[in-house]
Amino acid sequence: MTNRLSTDTLPLLNGRIATPSYDRAALAEGVVHLGLGAFNRAHQAAYLDAIAKQGDPRWGIVGVSLRSPGVRDRLASQDGLYTLLVRDGAGEEAQVIGALKRMLVAPEDPEAVVAAMAQPSVHLVTLTVTEKGYALDRAKGGLDTSNPDIAADLASLAAPRTAPGFIVAALNRRRVAGLPAFTAASCDNLPHNGALLRDAVLAMARAHDAKLADWIETNGAFPASMVDRIVPATTQERIDRFATDYGVLDDGLIETEPFTQWVLERNFVGEMPDLASVGVTYTAAVAPWEDAKLRMLNGAHSTLAYLGGLAGIAYVHEFVADARRRALIERLWDESATTLNPPPELDLARYRADLLHRFANPRLQHKTYQIAMDGSQKLPQRIVAPLRARLEAGLPSPMLELAVAAWMAWQRGVDAQGNRFTVDDPLAAKTALAWANSASPDDACARLLAMIEIFGNVAQQWPDLAWRTAKTLRRLIEDGPAALIADMTGAEA
Known part of the structure; x- marks a missing residue:
């Protein structure tokens, strides 16, 4: 019999699949990730899962899909659990990642996304929204005002549509509530990605409230980063093969390589997970x-x-x-x-x-x-x-x-x-x-x-x-x- 991966079926998995050694229910929501795609689940989420295994429960993830409900729909019946299958010519290793606490789909409920980012427990926001997700005008610089989502967010942040819009709306709510700003770390393949994110956020903020922009500029942090791991798209054929080989049905299966790297600029505000303890390189120059x-x-x-x-x-x-x-x-x-x-x-x-x-x-x-x-x-x-x-x-x-x-x-x-x-x-x-x-x-x-x-x-x-x-x-x-x-x-x- 093939069981679907879930909290209830974790104890039934055979010994070939490593499972979370921590109490998932005790994980706090300390990180919000914008862009809940395959790369994030193979990379940043794996690092935060390792943090939880070390005994620090503060860094559970709220994963946000900015466009499609596909990932949420695949993982909802699995309680946010999925298998990371690391493969190369020497063989393969499977582990269940449990750091993903909750999933949101931004177009369905933008208010829930802003509320999640404005929680006092959240200190880190990470992004993998791809190059086009920043909606930058490469020819003129700044935000691409011809982008309808950017135009909508520049007009009103009552229901944000873009990553810069969500960050500004959440930081504004934190400022009003007397909470500190969070660290916002771009993990996309863009040179000077931290500065680009910072500039996009400040431009969005300044369009709404100059004092808010000044507060973000003074209190926020936008570290640059370099991330590296090859993560192909998972096919239904691979999901079916995994079910046959391991006896578990996992619609959220992620396949990747053994190599993984995260280089992060030492530029943070407030609390941060001890990422260096799980292999992240901190540097002054990314x-x-x-x-x-x-x-x-x-x-x-x-x-x-x-x-x-x-x-x-x-x-x-x-x-x-x-x-x-x-x-x-x-x-x-x-x-x-x-x-x-x-x-x-x-x-x-x-x-x-x-x-x-x-x-x-x-x-x-x-x-x-x-x-x-x-x-x-x-x-x-x-x-x-x-x-x-x-x-x-x-x-x-x-x-x-x-x-x-x-x-x-x-x-x-x-x-x-x-x-x-x-x-x-x-x-x-x-x-x-x-x-x-x-x-x-x-x-x-x-x-x-x-x-x-x-x-x-x-x-x-x-x-x-x-x-x-x-x-x-x-x-x-x-x-x-x-x-x-x-x-x-x-x-x-």
């Missing part, structure tokens, strides 16, 4: 760690996602299984590495080797299509930033330019075999229009490079970039990814 992760891991991920997706390669481990494609990634890293100022603790050669090992993990089944989503929000920090740095230094960057061309080709919505797919991106309509209005790849390249929200002024500052990228784009479309990769790496197709 930026060098951020840049290394964004430009090496994430930059390679985006590059192989577009090239692999165009070539019909479904998974990351399949892409790096080929020597020519591995050589491409190594050469991309050669370029990006010159733009880094790595922290002393980071050995770049070892880091690169570890990344390739992680990419090659066949048990993760990390889809290239998943990584390719929202590319317009990811490209600026992953690819454009190191490309700009090399252009400023007068260095050639054929691999970074290939990454840009691959993103451009992806916007056509058709792979090298002629199969059509949906481009999942906030700017998909704009990039599709660029292609529709173009008579040639060269024309499309010029239109796409002119999107300042992605590329800034690189096309104007370095005019030669357009024709080089257009040439690569033409070859990518005409010859296909495999032939182009072979040619650019000096290997036979």
Whole structure:
């Protein structure tokens, strides 16, 4: 008989699954997390679960979905419990995470979210809302006032819709009640994510009450962070296989790799969980760690996602299984590495080797299509930033330019075999229009490079970039990814 995971069935689990060693009922709601997705449940929640296992019950999590009720609906019948299945070539380990105390869906009850964040017991708010969740205007800076949710929150915070809106509404309630501010830690793949969150929150607050903004600026804390763990989307097939292998039905199953990292700026207010005791690195400067992760891991991920997706390669481990494609990634890293100022603790050669090992993990089944989503929000920090740095230094960057061309080709919505797919991106309509209005790849390249929200002024500052990228784009479309990769790496197709 297969039992559904829940508080009642925990004692029935076989010894192959580790279960919470603490009293979940005694956990206080000390953390609110905005963006209750798979990454948070594999990363921040796992660290806080480890804190609870050490005997500190103050850091139970209220998980908030800002859009969809899907996670809440899957976990409601499981009392918020789910299994974290850590897999690599050596085997797998399963543990039930119990730190998630309560789940809320913001559009259903925004007041409940604000009330949760305004509780005296809450001292930490963490966010994984993806790059687009901050609703920033990359071209002009500040909040994107054309975003209807931002516009609504700027007009009224009676029922917030956005992460900055919820934070401002909650901090205002705390101020009125005489409570201290909380620490708000962005855990998204954005450079200077703490400063970006702080600026977004202050802009939102100042639109409503200058004194509130001043209070937040004086009393709040917005530490930068770098987080790293590969977390593929879980399929129904994997849920069914887990039920067969372990005898438990878990609709909230999360699969991940053994590697996990969290680097957090030492910039807090009030009480904080002892995250250093469970492996979190505290530092005064997160930026060098951020840049290394964004430009090496994430930059390679985006590059192989577009090239692999165009070539019909479904998974990351399949892409790096080929020597020519591995050589491409190594050469991309050669370029990006010159733009880094790595922290002393980071050995770049070892880091690169570890990344390739992680990419090659066949048990993760990390889809290239998943990584390719929202590319317009990811490209600026992953690819454009190191490309700009090399252009400023007068260095050639054929691999970074290939990454840009691959993103451009992806916007056509058709792979090298002629199969059509949906481009999942906030700017998909704009990039599709660029292609529709173009008579040639060269024309499309010029239109796409002119999107300042992605590329800034690189096309104007370095005019030669357009024709080089257009040439690569033409070859990518005409010859296909495999032939182009072979040619650019000096290997036979």
